[in-house]
Amino acid sequence: MTSAIRDAAPARALPRAALGEWLKRRGKWLIILPPLLFLLVFFLIPFGFALVISLADTAVRVPPFTDILSVSPDWHINLTLNLGNFKYLFTDEVYGLSYLYSLKTAFFSTLICLALGYPMAYAIARTSKSTQSVLLLIIILPFWTSFLLRVYALEGIIRETGLLNTALLWLGVVHHPLQIMRTTLAVYLGIIYSYLPFMVLPLFATLEKLDHSLLEAAADLGSPPWRTFVDVTLPLSMPGVIAGSMLVFIPAIGEFVIPTLLGGPDNLMIGRVLWDEFFGNRDWPVASAVAIAFLVLLVGPIALYQHYNTKQLES
Amino acid sequence: MENRISPFLITILCIGIAVLYIPILVLIGYSFNASSLVSVWGGFSTSWYTQLVHNTQILDAAWLSLKIGVVVSTGSVILGTLAAISLVRFKIFRGRLLLTGMVNAPLVMPEIITGITQLLLFISMLHLFGWPHRGFTTIVIAHIAFCSAYVTVTVQSRLAGADRSLEEAAMDLGSGPVRAFIDTTLPGIAPALASSWLLSFTLSLDDLVISSFVSGPGASTLPMVIFSKVKLGVSPDVNALASLVICLVGVCVLFAGHLMRRTERQRVLDAQMAER
Numbered sequence: 001m002t003s004a005i006r007d008a009a010p011a012r013a014l015p016r017a018a019l020g021e022w023l024k025r026r027g028k029w030l031i032i033l034p035p036l037l038f039l040l041v042f043f044l045i046p047f048g049f050a051l052v053i054s055l056a057d058t059a060v061r062v063p064p065f066t067d068i069l070s071v072s073p074d075w076h077i078n079l080t081l082n083l084g085n086f087k088y089l090f091t092d093e094v095y096g097l098s099y100l101y102s103l104k105t106a107f108f109s110t111l112i113c114l115a116l117g118y119p120m121a122y123a124i125a126r127t128s129k130s131t132q133s134v135l136l137l138i139i140i141l142p143f144w145t146s147f148l149l150r151v152y153a154l155e156g157i158i159r160e161t162g163l164l165n166t167a168l169l170w171l172g173v174v175h176h177p178l179q180i181m182r183t184t185l186a187v188y189l190g191i192i193y194s195y196l197p198f199m200v201l202p203l204f205a206t207l208e209k210l211d212h213s214l215l216e217a218a219a220d221l222g223s224p225p226w227r228t229f230v231d232v233t234l235p236l237s238m239p240g241v242i243a244g245s246m247l248v249f250i251p252a253i254g255e256f257v258i259p260t261l262l263g264g265p266d267n268l269m270i271g272r273v274l275w276d277e278f279f280g281n282r283d284w285p286v287a288s289a290v291a292i293a294f295l296v297l298l299v300g301p302i303a304l305y306q307h308y309n310t311k312q313l314e315s
Numbered sequence: 316m317e318n319r320i321s322p323f324l325i326t327i328l329c330i331g332i333a334v335l336y337i338p339i340l341v342l343i344g345y346s347f348n349a350s351s352l353v354s355v356w357g358g359f360s361t362s363w364y365t366q367l368v369h370n371t372q373i374l375d376a377a378w379l380s381l382k383i384g385v386v387v388s389t390g391s392v393i394l395g396t397l398a399a400i401s402l403v404r405f406k407i408f409r410g411r412l413l414l415t416g417m418v419n420a421p422l423v424m425p426e427i428i429t430g431i432t433q434l435l436l437f438i439s440m441l442h443l444f445g446w447p448h449r450g451f452t453t454i455v456i457a458h459i460a461f462c463s464a465y466v467t468v469t470v471q472s473r474l475a476g477a478d479r480s481l482e483e484a485a486m487d488l489g490s491g492p493v494r495a496f497i498d499t500t501l502p503g504i505a506p507a508l509a510s511s512w513l514l515s516f517t518l519s520l521d522d523l524v525i526s527s528f529v530s531g532p533g534a535s536t537l538p539m540v541i542f543s544k545v546k547l548g549v550s551p552d553v554n555a556l557a558s559l560v561i562c563l564v565g566v567c568v569l570f571a572g573h574l575m576r577r578t579e580r581q582r583v584l585d586a587q588m589a590e591r
Binding site (some may be wrong): 001025027029031032034036038039040042043044045046047049050053062063104107116117119120122123127133135137138139140141142144145146147148149150152154155156157159163193196197200233246247249251253254255256257260261271274275278284287288289294295298302306307309310 | 320321324325327328330331332334335336337338339341342345360389393394395397398400401404405408410414415416417419420421422423424425427428429431433435436438439442456457459460461463467492494512514517518520521522523524528538541542545546549554557560561564565567568569572576578
């Protein structure tokens with residue numbers, strides 16, 4: 001009787017000990033796997049699906065494209081790849097033109113954001129700690145507010161009967177209301193207005209860490225302030241400049257809301273073309289091909305951003 | 316240092332902040348305009364707000380967006396925190412680089428690309444497995460994918476700065492690693508979790524592009540309804556609705572900022588106590 005109990009106890013303890021041992025060695029996977037698998041399935045693998053569908057053909061059915069892999073009755077697996085969608089991107093010039101136009105718009109908007117954001121970040125970094133936190137909050141608040149609503153708010157200012165034109169007419173600066181809505185200028189204003197906080201925040205993060213003794217040393221050695229800025233401040237803040245510029249540049253290329261609401265028919269950015277291809281023409285294979293081609297061109301800027309971002313996190 | 320800011324810098328800073336805020340303030344101001352002509356001031360009135368209450372399309376969309384927001388931010392905080400723990404605590408594991416990339420990529424990926432690829436996944440999954448039907452479920456999944464990235468980044472920096480000596484002491488006294496983490500480190504990062512919950516909520520509440528792609532017929536979120544109205548031009552009832560959403564988001568962000576600042580102060584205090 002007693003020996004039976006004695007024998008049973010280790011037998012019961014054994015699985016528990018084994019479980020404990022297993023948890024000790026492999027338990028970390030219980031933490032790593034859920035986010036890893038979720039992002040893998042719902043973020044990364046979708047790109048694979050887009051690639052596959054970009055190689056399919058349009059079909060009148062649900063979903064509106066052909067299967068790439070098909071199994072014939074005699075168990076032969078057929079792989080039908082259709083490169084026509086990618087060829088189409090080069091033959092129809094609307095894709096190339098809208099992509100170049102998006103690049104141009106994003107590039108100049110980024111430059112203007114940098115020109116406006118750098119002095120702002122620099123000024124914030126120079127204030128006292130308590131002022132800093134208030135100013136940062138002021139910058140962060142619009143950062144989280146939706147683009148849609150902020151673009152809509154901007155429309156209230158720049159449209160024909162908006163605040164800007166009312167003020168200019170009242171002051172007698174102009175005699176007819178300025179046409180800003182549905183022009184290229186409106187798209188630029190929209191992007192700069194929406195993305196400015198994305199530029200200021202990373203710039204502030206690097207400028208705040210700037211070692212002031214270096215600036216004092218340069219001044220002591222007789223360097224004029226502008227020289228100190230060019231030789232010391234600017235090179236040291238490069239990681240912030242690049243991170244901020246990429247945070248503006250990359251999403252601005254794919255911007256959809258701003259050119260749609262503020263731009264005219266000429267402001268054909270790639271995001272709008274993609275949207276129309278999907279919801280208007282319902283040509284999913286071509287839209288996937290546009291998205292894949294777009295993504296390939298973004299790999300460089302994204303890699304650049306990741307590189308400087310990790311560098312900044314490590315320091 | 317503080318007294319050497321040039322007037323030029325202060326001017327630019329003021330212009331920048333004015334540029335960021337004037338349109339929003341004007342929008343909120345005009346939402347109280349009694350006149351239905353958006354450019355003429357017809358006196359103070361809250362009639363556009365009372366009209367919203369009777370608009371079932373907007374109420375349905377708002378309710379859907381709030382439900383999605385709550386589920387998304389809860390799911391994002393869980394997944395994002397797990398990802399942050401993985402990246403901070405387990406220095407070497409297979410897939411670390413992959414996880415780092417997948418956590419950072421959604422922050423810069425143009426929404427339109429994420430939206431299209433996720434839609435294609437959901438369509439193919441529905442075709443193959445009969446799940447998920449486009450609507451609530453797909454919007455929640457798509458939002459968690461990008462919101463959890465923001466959670467990870469926020470919690471990661473907090474966790475990396477957390478003092479591990481208490482946790483090690485708990486483990487020396489016989490606590491298991493999970494128990495020790497929950498008892499010592501978790502309370503320290505709890506405000507960061509709460510603030511990333513709020514931020515995920517605002518991100519989800521605001522998202523238009525990804526929702527538009529992955530949503531199905533009959534499931535219109537608040538931004539989708541606003542977008543379809545805004546395309547027709549500026550109107551007073553949208554002014555009122557937009558002001559409400561902006562204020563809700565503003566409160567969430569301010570509260571999140573307050574939580575983060577409080578933990579920061581607490582950490583500085585703790586560090587000072589430890590030095591004594």
